[in-house]
Amino acid sequence: MKVDAAVLYGVGEPYKIEEIELDAPREREVLVELTASGLCHSDDHLVTGDVPLPGPMVAGHEGAGVVVDVGSQVTRVKQGDHVILHPVPSCGQCRWCVTGRANLCDLGAFALTGYAPDGTYRRHLKGEDIGAFCQLGTFSPYTTVSETQVVAIDADVPLEVAALIGCGVTTGVGAATKVGRVQPGDVVVVIGVGGVGTSAVQGARIAGASTIVAVEPGEYRRRRAAEFGATHSAASVEDATGLVRDLTHGVMADVVLITVGVMHGELLGQALALTSKGGRCVITSVAPLAETTAAVSLFDFAMSNKRLLGHVYGEANPQDDFRRLVDLYRSGALRLDEMITQEFTLAQINEGFAAMHAGTTVRGAIRYR
Numbered sequence: 001m002k003v004d005a006a007v008l009y010g011v012g013e014p015y016k017i018e019e020i021e022l023d024a025p026r027e028r029e030v031l032v033e034l035t036a037s038g039l040c041h042s043d044d045h046l047v048t049g050d051v052p053l054p055g056p057m058v059a060g061h062e063g064a065g066v067v068v069d070v071g072s073q074v075t076r077v078k079q080g081d082h083v084i085l086h087p088v089p090s091c092g093q094c095r096w097c098v099t100g101r102a103n104l105c106d107l108g109a110f111a112l113t114g115y116a117p118d119g120t121y122r123r124h125l126k127g128e129d130i131g132a133f134c135q136l137g138t139f140s141p142y143t144t145v146s147e148t149q150v151v152a153i154d155a156d157v158p159l160e161v162a163a164l165i166g167c168g169v170t171t172g173v174g175a176a177t178k179v180g181r182v183q184p185g186d187v188v189v190v191i192g193v194g195g196v197g198t199s200a201v202q203g204a205r206i207a208g209a210s211t212i213v214a215v216e217p218g219e220y221r222r223r224r225a226a227e228f229g230a231t232h233s234a235a236s237v238e239d240a241t242g243l244v245r246d247l248t249h250g251v252m253a254d255v256v257l258i259t260v261g262v263m264h265g266e267l268l269g270q271a272l273a274l275t276s277k278g279g280r281c282v283i284t285s286v287a288p289l290a291e292t293t294a295a296v297s298l299f300d301f302a303m304s305n306k307r308l309l310g311h312v313y314g315e316a317n318p319q320d321d322f323r324r325l326v327d328l329y330r331s332g333a334l335r336l337d338e339m340i341t342q343e344f345t346l347a348q349i350n351e352g353f354a355a356m357h358a359g360t361t362v363r364g365a366i367r368y369r
């Protein structure tokens with residue numbers, strides 16, 4: 001079928017809206033009519049070149065919609081199901097999936113290639129194959145995806161809200177609860193409160209943190225963080241260091257969550273200085289692939305028994321975690337409607353990312369219907 005899509009041709013270029021040819025689903029694939037797609041910073045790493053762009057690509061990896069067609073062998077969902085897409089597949093068979101670590105599924109290796117694990121493409125433009133970021137390519141109103149990348153949810157949940165669970169919310173809440181293992185009464189610092197960081201603030205609040213410090217240079221996001229559970233805020237890591245020292249009588253934070261747009265080595269030493277003895281420092285943010293150094297006090301790191309944890313996708317097991325997050329949304333504990341601060345049409349996608357960079361959104365989203 002012919003559909004519009006926002007295609008990224010090269011590093012530093014704006015998205016171009018093109019009419020592409022989208023293939024019908026193969027045996028174990030489904031065709032999804034999307035309701036919305038979030039604008040996530042991970043898409044932007046392709047634009048900046050932090051993450052390699054192998055060729056023309058339909059970006060977008062945070063979406064939800066309705067299944068409109070299924071391949072002959074599909075068993076996980078059926079036509080008419082409301083689904084959230086997930087950027088990391090869960091095959092259910094590899095050693096990672098069968099040990100409850102679906103975020104590390106071996107099929108995740110194809111997230112950046114643009115093509116499916118069998119080496120084929122589902123999208124074509126002017127006779128040439130083009131890729132789909134994370135095999136999803138949600139910057140198009142329709143997408144053909146593997147059934148290993150969809151989870152059905154109840155139809156009462158608004159799909160434009162559910163879309164955020166596909167990436168940012170799952171990553172941020174998981175960073176706080178699964179990786180950071182925030183405990184009741186913990187002091188938590190969240191560095192960077194865009195979509196993922198705001199979700200991390202909510203995860204920390206839901207887990208029972210008594211003090212949540214949001215660190216964010218932009219006044220708008222810093223102010224909004226309070227609505228999601230931040231008890232204090234600081235405009236810089238330096239300011240946060242003094243604040244947390246005062247709040248904790250010098251003990252510092254039990255958990256520090258790094259959720260900035262782009263990770264750099266210099267931030268690591270600062271974040272570890274914010275971390276208490278025996279505390280946990282969690283890196284969520286993507287760093288440029290070429291960056292390989294960080295300045296850290298190794299003496300303090302070992303002698304203070306600190307823990308440094310990386311993770312991808314909030315250690316999510318989508319088949320279980322999406323249901324939990326949907327239930328938390330229904331209960332009112334997880335505030336998702338409030339996170340979508342601006343909606344754009346597909347044609348406005350470049351404006352949407354400009355708003356993300358300007359810090360005038362918590363989460364921007366493309367709305368298809």
Ligand SMILES: [Zn+2]
Pocket residue numbers: 040041042043061062167168
């Ligand atoms: Zn994302």
Ligand SMILES: [Zn+2]
Pocket residue numbers: 089090091092093094095096097098102104105106107
């Ligand atoms: Zn797997």
